[in-house]
Amino acid sequence: MRVLIPSALHSYTGRPWVDATGATVTALFDDLERQFPGIRFRMVDEQGQVRRHIRLFYQHAMLFDLATPLAADGELLIVQALSGG
């Protein structure tokens, strides 16, 4: 599936859209980590929690459960909220 990467993580991917596979968000993040080493820990902490200002959108809705099943032809949007100075 297509995955939109936030600009703060383009240093890993080199581009905003990437292709990754996974039957769940967790599996998809595993594939992203395989392709772009280091990227997962910037978005998900060591306890498996999505970091505070990272948001995931799938099928026009925000999702919070990393076990959410994904369709191979879907799109996952990863967004980093910006705040602070």
Add this chain to the structure above:
Amino acid sequence: MSAQNTKPDHLVLLVATRKGAWLYHGDAARQSWRVDGPHFLGHIINHLVLDPRDGRTLLAAAKTGHLGPTIFRSTDLGQSWQEAAKPPAFGPAANGLAARSVDHTFWLAPGHAAEPGVWYAGTSPQGLFRSTDGGMNWAPFSCINDDPQYRQWFGTVQDGTPDGPKLHSIIVDPHDAQHLYFAMSGGGVHESRDGGQSFVPLVDGMDVVEGFDPTDISFHDPHCVRLCPSNPDRLYQQNHCGIYRLDRPGSIWVRIGRNLPTEVGDIGFPLVLHPRDDRTAWVFPMDGTEVWPRTSPGGRPAVYATRDGGSSWQRHDAGLPASQAWWTVKRQAMTADRQDSVGLYFGTTSGELWHSLDEGRQWSCLARHLPEIYAVETAYPG
């Protein structure tokens, strides 16, 4: 830093800021400086340290806004960087305690000279980590991270400094790789004699905020602990409640800051030691009265030096602003070089880099308009 693998004519200042890192390359006379940066523009860099054992491994503790923390590594003085394969991260929940996540790595410390490749890291919330491969892979180190007693001493994330409680001042005794110290804000000073398998508090003699119980380790707030390069049996400490000295094998800290002028006080964050004289130390007092403005007392910044182990203190402010300067210096943002006339360097919360080539007597501004400076280290690339 040790003397091996160094070219004394090439001094580099490693400046870590809230918005990136800069390297200032000095000439042999320390008169002209070539700026290299920014590196990691927009990243929070809490510490930037060159390995004195090989003179080439440079580690940066980084965090990008709301992204997770990581460590970057360079072996060519920042021309290229490689991210750690496994940055510091806590393990799963253990001992019935809540699981924790590293918010940022705050402190980086190269290991003993006889253990090349070993590094230590202190994090927020408080955690101790170790790498044995030059900073590429990090693992929780020692029992403290998930020890119920230490968890109690850590307090909660609301008990520490505004951007989180920190483990800092990781010290390796140059005479004994098994002898380690670290400090926590808050949570006291701790010592290990067995290579980190166990630690015990080392807080006797240290004051706590009035009305609190000094036997409760969690109330102790050391800001910066340093071991004398010329005498590993002597430590100095800048604390939330004063300046102290400890001569081993003694275990009672002696408050040596009471002779600073009353209107200045002995509260501050950084503390710097002379590379060859264990009686000489420099501090940068700040306003710790009432609401703790954390500014230079009276808006008049000054370094204070002792040349007699803390019995007396001299004010050094020549060249610094005489009034209306309301910045201060954070705990990692002041350091010394190893030249014959020791150079001192500090970075301010307002983004200025100052230096003195005569051990603090005369100061000049080396750079302005940087982001808030978190750390300044000297380095001698090999």
